[in-house]
Each structure stands twice: as C-alpha cells, then as structure tokens.
Amino acid sequence: MKVCLDAKDLIGILQVGQPCTANQFAQYLTRHGCQLAVSSYTIMEISAPLLYPSSKTNVMKLLNDLAGLPIAYVHADIRGLELREALDAFSSGREYQHILPFVKRFDEALDLSAKPGTYQFINYSLSGIVWDLYAQGGLQGMDHYAKSMKEYVAADRGMKLPPSLKSHFAKVVERNLRDDGLLCQRFQLKFFRLGLCMIVLIGVPLFVFLMRCGIRSSKTRPTV
Numbered sequence: 140m141k142v143c144l145d146a147k148d149l150i151g152i153l154q155v156g157q158p159c160t161a162n163q164f165a166q167y168l169t170r171h172g173c174q175l176a177v178s179s180y181t182i183m184e185i186s187a188p189l190l191y192p193s194s195k196t197n198v199m200k201l202l203n204d205l206a207g208l209p210i211a212y213v214h215a216d217i218r219g220l221e222l223r224e225a226l227d228a229f230s231s232g233r234e235y236q237h238i239l240p241f242v243k244r245f246d247e248a249l250d251l252s253a254k255p256g257t258y259q260f261i262n263y264s265l266s267g268i269v270w271d272l273y274a275q276g277g278l279q280g281m282d283h284y285a286k287s288m289k290e291y292v293a294a295d296r297g298m299k300l301p302p303s304l305k306s307h308f309a310k311v312v313e314r315n316l317r318d319d320g321l322l323c324q325r326f327q328l329k330f331f332r333l334g335l336c337m338i339v340l341i342g343v344p345l346f347v348f349l350m351r352c353g354i355r356s357s358k359t360r361p362t363v
Contacts, residue, residue: 141176141211141241142168146184149177153185153201161204168209176241177205178213179248182269189273202266211241212248219319222312226321245269 144152151157152164159167168175185201188194214220220238228235242248245268246257257263272278295301302310 140171140173142173143176146181149181149205150185150201153204154196161208165208174209174211176211176213179215179245182245182265183278186269186273186278189269190278199266199270202269203264206265212243212245214240214242214247215249218315219321222316222319222321226316 152159153161167173182202185205186198188196189198217238217240220240224238225235244263245265246263249268257268269278301307
C-alpha cells in the first residue's frame with residue numbers, strides 16, 4: 140500500500156521529528172508493508188530553501204533522510220500514461236486497465252518516458268538529482284506557475300455560461316491527446332470522441348458492455 144503525505148507533514152517528520160522521527164516512520168512503513176508515495180511537487184517544496192541564500196535549512200540532509208524511507212516516486216506524466224492506456228484500450232476493444240504511476244528513482248519520475256539520460260548512473264541519489272536541478276535553474280518558477288494556475292481556475296469558475304460537461308470533457312481529452320501526439324487521424328478522433336461522450340452520458344459499465352457487443356458483431360463482418 141502507498142502512503143501519501145504533504146510536504147508540510149514530511150518536513151515535520153524529517154526536520155523536527157514531529158509527530159514521529161524519520162526512523163520511527165520508516166519502521167512503521169516497513170512493518171505494515173507500505174511505501175511512501177512522493178511526487179515531484181513534494182520534492183520541489185522540500186527543496187525550496189535552496190532558492191533562498193539566507194535559509195539555514197539543510198536541504199540535502201532532508202532529502203537523504205527522505206530517500207532512506209521505503210519510497211516510491213510518482214511519475215510526472217500521469218495524464219499521459221492514462222491517455223495512452225485509454226487509447227490503447229479503445230483501439231483494442233478491451234477494458235481500461237489501471238496504470239501504475241510509480242517509479243524507483245526521482246530522475247525516472249521527472250522524465251516523461253521514465254528513461255532519462257541519467258539512468259546509466261547506478262548511484263544517482265535523490266539529493267544529487269535535486270542539486271543538479273538547482274544548479275541548472277530547474278527549481279525556479281514554481282511560484283509563478285502556481286500563481287498562473289490560480290488565475291486560470293478563478294477565470295473558469297467566473298464564467299457566466301460554462302460549457303456542458305459532455306462537450307468540455309471531450310474537448311479537453313481531445314486537446315490532451317493532440318498535445319501528447321497520441322491521436323493524429325480524424326477517423327480515430329471522431330469515434331474516440333463519440334466514446335468519450337457516451338461515457339459521460341451512460342457511464343463506464345454500460346459503455347464497455349456496448350463496446351463488447353459491437354466488437355463481437357464486427358468480427359462477423361469483413362474489415363476494410
């Protein structure tokens with residue numbers, strides 16, 4: 140089982156030992172067969188003091204202590220993984236299978252294909268990866284990103300005539316598929332969009348049932 144804590148709780152454990160020490164937390168996770176699931180955003184928050192020269196926080200120690208826990212890193216491109224699986228399931232006429240968005244190393248979590256160029260380094264530590272990101276300016280910009288996202292959310296919520304769930308859901312998924320280069324043919328897009336709309340209207344179980352009926356009947360007809 141995966142356990143997820145926010146950055147504030149993790150810093151409390153790693154830095155001040157509240158509500159428990161890192162060793163006690165590691166023993167708890169091991170005893171219950173659990174892993175701590177950590178996202179790139181959590182790592183960025185823990186590493187944020189590197190951007191402030193006046194900070195006295197020993198970020199490298201925090202990261203080394205974090206890496207000493209039973210840990211699994213959350214892949215940065217969950218949306219892409221889910222879209223690829225959905226498109227493959229739709230094209231193959233099978234049910235959607237849950238993805239496993241976890242990798243063993245932080246550099247894998249950051250790379251969209253989970254095969255970074257640094258994968259050749261056997262002992263590439265979490266603190267080493269973060270330090271490289273810091274040295275290359277990769278830790279900057281998160282505050283501006285958060286501000287812009289808040290503005291987008293506020294603008295969406297302030298719309299007087301928001302689009303229907305049916306049209307908006309299909310439009311967003313279509314855009315994401317195009318952005319990820321997963322859908323190029325108009326023929327495929329037309330029927331995939333239709334499937335998305337049907338899921339919104341009738342739900343997943345009934346949609347899967349109808350898909351199976353269509354697949355079975357199509358096997359009796361010649362394909363063009």
